[in-house]
Amino acid sequence: MDTMQVRASERLDAVKLQAFLANHFPELPKGKLEITQFSAGHSNLTYCLKIADFEVVLRRPPLGPVAKKAHDMKREFTILSALHPFFKAVPQPYVYVEDSDIIGSDFFLMERKRGVVLDTHFPTGTVPSEELACQLSEMMVDSLVALHAIPYQDTSLKDMVKPDGFMERQVHGWIERYERAKTAEIAEVATLTEWLKKHVPNNKEATIIHYDYKLNNAMFSNDYAEMIGLFDWEMTTVGDPLADVGVAMSYWMQADDPKMLLHALGEPPVTIMPGFYTRQQFIERYAEKSGRDVSNIQYYCTFAYFKLAVICQQIYYRYVKGQTQDDRFAQMDKMVAALIQQASESI
Template identity: 80%
Template sequence: MDTMQVRASERIDAEQLHAFLKRHFSNLPEGKLEISQFSAGHSNLTYCLKIADFEVALRRPPLGPVAKKAHDMKREFTILSALHPFLAIVPKPYVYVDDDSIIGSDFFLMERKKGVVLDTHFPPGTDTTVELARQLSEKMVESLVALHAIPYQETPLIDMVKPDGFMERQVHSWIDRYDKAKTAELSEVAVLTAWLKDHIPTNAEATIIHYDYKFNNAMFSQDYSQMIGLFDWEMTTVGDPLADLGVAMSYWMHADDPKMLLYALGEPPITILPGFYTREEFIERYAEKSGRDVSAINYYITFAYFKLAVICQQIYYRFVNGQTKDDRFAQMDTMVAALIQQAAKSIK
């Protein structure tokens, strides 16, 4: 995963951090602490800490005011601790630090994995065949099915979650979040939210769900034969597995999707390239491998577009109100409008 120089507005105290690392890791090598930042992500901030051949990743909340219960570092650390023994793609967590004096917030440290993260392009020199695209599609299906197969009852998550009534709570909660972060009136919202409330599925099955499952949160081996990492577990919970599938499909764009949706935040994802499964193929393969009935998947995809619109709207609200100064967020309202339109068109 590529790192970059830390954004000026997101720098952290290297001296305090180095002192903490010395206290916590007995085998820390001598040398200067180098801090870089992982460029992906619009929410929690992730840094790479390096001293000689020692490397760890640091996760912290974004700067400025954040939504209540959002960006909960202790919760994400607990999730990684629970899931890593069952699934090797989950980064190994090392320590959670509830001390604002070190970098200005709580944070946790975890394993620094190395491999290829795919987003809008393949690395230069990659032979981007149809076969490779189908192989990667299949790996994405397999890993989602494997995640949903973890027995959450055998993990600490059983004491952190309330799977009963999951979709009912989700729908009303995300509609409420949208209302609180609204900065403009969009004509489709009233009909869309009414439909979502009136058609909530009654599926009672519950599994661990990642809830932000997409290519740029996954890491592959250099030859693309294996997924070796899955990141950004902040939204993970126990709930309807089809909600997770729906979210994955909201990110899984086709070349013939609306241009406004494809290009609202820059280049579209690699899934528009020849050979990648269509959404229909992905859903069919998931059904085959998991044995689940996916006949109601359209509702979950519609809700996923709306949920993603709300996330973008919350980020844009923070930008408009000066709570973040990251220029990447200046056009986020365009993405919100595109996602609301896509959700409205998905209603059947």
């Protein structure tokens, strides 16, 4: 996963950080602290801290006001701590720091993993093939099935979650979030949200769900033989596993998707290339491997498109209000419109 120079508005205090690292890691090598930033992601900020051959990853909330209960660093750290023993793709968490005097907010440190993260291109040196695309698709499905098979009652998550009524709370909660963050009227929203409220599934099963499961949150070994990393656990909870499948499908684009959806934020992901599963193939393999009834999956996909639209709208709202100066967010309203359209058509 590549890093870049830290954006000017998102710099950290290197002196205070180096002093903290020296206190916390007794084997820290001598040398100057180098701080770079991971470019991916639109939510929490993620940095690489490096001194000689020592590397850790730092996660902190975004700058400016944030939505209530969002970007909870302590919660994400607790989730990583609970799941790392069960799921080796989870980065090992090291320490959560509540003291905001060091970088201006709380943060946590975790393991730095090295491998291949795929988004819009394969890395130089990899010749994509239909066989490789199929293999990656299978790994994405099978890892999701494995995550959903972890007994959450055997982890500390059991004390953090309320699985009963999960989808009901999700639907009403995300509709409320949209209303708080909207910056323009979109005609289809009223019909879409009424339909979502009227057709909430009554699935009682609850599992651990990542809830932000997508290809560029996964890391593969250099030979693509296994998934060695899975990142961005801030949305993770215990709830309806089919909601997780729906979210995964809202990110999983295929070649025949509308151009506005494919190109709203630039180039489309590699999943449009020959050999990658279609959404239907992904869902069918998930059903086969998990043994779950997916006959109502279209509801979950529709809701997931709406949920993703709300996340994009919240980001765009922060940009419009001047709470972030990240120019990547200037066109986010186009993605919102594309996702609302996709959700409306999927009904």
